[in-house]
Amino acid sequence: MTTPLTVDLRGVSRWYGNVVAVNDITMSLGAGVTGLLGPNGAGKTTLLHMMAGFLAPSKGEVLLGGNPTWRNPDVYRDLGLVAERESVPAHLTGWEFVHASAKLHGLADPAGAARRALELVEMTEAAGRRLGTYSKGMRQRARVAASLVHDPAVLLLDEPFNGMDPRQRAHMMELLHSLGDQGRTILFSSHILEEVEQVSGTVQVIVNGRLAASGDFRKIRRLMTHRPHVFVIRSTDDRRLATALIASPAVTGVSLGAEELTVHAGDYGTFTRALPKVALAEGIRVRQLVPSDESLESVFAYLVSA
Known part of the structure; x- marks a missing residue:
C-alpha cells in the first residue's frame, strides 16, 4: 500500500485580469479516486494546474502533504x-518517452520503472514505435505511463479518457480503481458524466469557478430535500x-404505467421507510424499487441550473 497524501485547497x-477562473474554493482530497466535474470553462484545468504547482493562486493556498505546490519542485x-493539452515529442518511441521520464526523476532503475509503467497501461507491444505513429488513445496511455513511472502517491489527470476506444477506456478505469x-x-x-459515474462515486463539482458540491453524489442528491425524489416500483x-x-404524507404524486408505478416523494428516507408498511398493510408484494433520479446526471443538471 502507498502512504496516502492529501491535497488541500x-x-x-x-x-486573470478582471476574469475570475476559480473563486474561493476549499476542499481536501484523500486516498481513492475523486472526479472533478464541471461544464467546459468551469475552471477545472486552472484548478488542476494550481494543484500541480504550474500556477500560483491569486489568493489562498494549495498544499500537497502539507507543503505548498507553488515554487516547490x-x-x-x-x-x-x-x-489536458497533448504535447509529446513525436520522434521518440513510447519506450524512450517513458524511460526519459524515469531518468528525469532520478530513479535507481529507470529501465525497470519504465517497463513496469508501460505494462500497467498495456503499451508494451507498441513501446518500440514512434509516438507520431500512435493513435490519440495510445498517446494518452503513454502519457499516463510517464506520469506513473516514479510511483507517485498523488495522480492528477485532466480529461484522461480523451481519444480512447471503449476497451482502452474500460482498462484505464480499472487501473484508476486499482491505484x-x-x-x-x-x-x-x-465533463462527461458517464466517465465520472463509472470511475468514482465521490465528486467535486465546479460551476462558474465555484465549488457547487462535494462528496458522494448519491448523498448530495438526497440532501436536495426541496426537489422531489422519483421512484419506479413494480x-x-x-x-x-x-x-x-x-x-x-411521504408521497407527493403517483403515475400508473402499463407495467410499473412511478412515485414522487418529498423525502428519500421517509418514503423508503413508509413503503414497506403500506405494502404490508395492503397485502401487496413489492418486486422492484428503483430510484430513477439518483444518478450523477440528475445531480449535475440540478447544480448547473441552480
Missing part, C-alpha cells in the same frame, strides 16, 4: 500529472398500491 482563487517526487485502492490520491477531471398490484400510497 484553502480559500483558493485565481483570476520537491512535490514532483510524490505527484504525477497528465495535462486508488492501493492508497493513492487520484483526481481526474471530466408490485403484485400496482393500481392498489398507487391508491394506498397517494394517501401517505
